[in-house]
Amino acid sequence: MTKSKAIKHEALPDPFSDEYSRTVFGFWVYLLTDFMMFATIFAVYAVLHKNTFGGPGPRELFDLPMVLNQTWILLVATFFVGLGGASAHRNSRRAAITYFVFSFLLGVIFLWLQGCDMARLIEQGATWKSNGFLSSYYTLIGTFDVHIIFGLLWTIVLIFPVMKRGLDIVSVRRLTCLRMFWQFLNIVWIFIFSVVYLIGVAE
Structure with a gap:
């Protein structure tokens, strides 16, 4: 067996190995706890979303076309993450990095659009302290944005070693967890888009 073939074989983790399974299972447990946290914040929003105290509500404040653009960007970003994870498992270093x-770039664009949307709301006087609706809204969106920032930083931390040293079993396992994290955020955003924005504007 040549050296290149040996490296290629080493870079493909066995999904049934104990170490790989423990890592993925442990990360699933973390995602479950994160999901419970988001579920709690969603419950708070469900209770407070009508407490506008006479101020503007979701229909007056939300810019649905802007949010729809954010949704498409995040969906495409998650699609690329899935392709990147699959490329890493095939030991395709260049494709995985690409x-x-x-x-990462789409995630930055998503975060920038989120910032623009929040700045627009704040300019209209719709701040976190305005009423219960906005407090719960900013808490939910802010928590999600913190996760996006963490995902972007995590991407940088994992991709630079791959650029310098290539793929190995450890890096592929870590990229698998990163892929799971982005896919989890995509699911959470679908809930946010449906429950907060679509239903909010329709009410």
């Missing part, structure tokens, strides 16, 4: 870089 897809994760694309997802």
Whole structure:
């Protein structure tokens, strides 16, 4: 067996190995706890979303076309993350780096649009302290944005070693967890888009 073939074989983790399974299972447990946290914040929003105290509500404040653009960007970013994770498992270093870089750039664009949207609301006087509705809204969106920032930083931390040293079993396992994290955020955002924005504007 040549050296290149040996490296290629080493870079493909066995999904049934104990270490790989423990890592993925442990990360699933973390995502479950994160999901419970988001569920709690969603419950708070459900209770407070009508407490506007006479101020503007979701229909008056939300810019649905802007949010729809954010949704498409996040969906495409998550799609690229999935392709990047699959490329890493196939030991395709260049493709994995390319897809994760694309997802990173789209994540930055998503975060920038979120910042613009929040700045627009604040300029209209709709701040976190205005009423119960806005307090719960900013808490939910802010928590999600913190997760996006963490995902972007995590992408940088994992991709630079791959650029310098290539793929190995450890890096592929870590990129698998990163892929799971972005896919989890995509699911959470679908809930936010449906429950907060679509239903909010329709009410």
